[in-house]
Amino acid sequence: MRLDLRLADVLAPYGYNGFGVIARARFDAAAPLPFRCDALHPPTRSVLIVATAGPWHWRAFLEWIAVDPITRLARQPHPLDTFTADVFARHVDAPGARIFFPTVDAPLRLDFLKMAELAGIGRPSELGLVLVDPRFGAWLGLRAAIFTPEDLPDNTVAARACDGCAAPCRVPTDPLARRLACNVRPDLAYDELQRIYHYDRPRGRALLCQRFSVADETAAQL
Ligand code: SF4
Secondary structure (H helix, E strand, O other), X not given: OOHHHHHHHHHHHHOEEEXXXXXXXXXXXXXXXXXXXXXXXXXXXXXXXXXXXXXXXXXXXXXXXXXXXXXXXXXOOOHHHHHHHHHHHHHOOOOOOEEEOOOOXXXXXXXXXXXXXXXXXXXXXXXXXXXXXXXXXXXXXXXXXXXXXXXXXOOOOOOOOOOOOOOHHHOOOOXXXXXXXXXXXXXXXXXXXXXXXXXXXXXXXXXXHHHOOOOOOOHHXX
């Protein structure tokens, strides 16, 4: 089975539900020289972008933490990144591929927003750094870029949902309120704790630790 279809199956229970492909030629035409496939991973024929949309990834994350809240949350400064690394280590079998994650300690800073756009996952929006996609609304997270030697069917850039929109998102001033005001797929809005975690990390982390009855052991590192 094709890599993208296989991953859509095995990763669905963890909320990884957005997949898009950039063929090598299209990727290289858009990438600066030091970030082209020859530099990043010469055997590449396709770049598969993996995203999460809606609240399901967060809910799977909470279930994952519940297994061992001390190791997976209290002692973990970036638990969401660790969650993705763990899920990928256990479930992603991509022979010959190189995988990049948009993590704080990533060895290379790839432009995930641009890659997602090229892969047909969202477009830059009136919400600044938040991509908006007709299928997923404003509730997207970008999780991985898989440089694979497989030839996968190329995607195209999606329609820009903001074009022609009355833009109710321009009314609020608070960034989260603006995102919540987006009228594309509001049914996919993040859960409340997920929203707090993304927009007010110290408070979100404190609430998360409280939920799992653990003391935050990383407070000094944040
Ligand atoms: S409300 Fe309209 S203009 Fe604003 S982000 Fe959503 S689609 Fe774009």
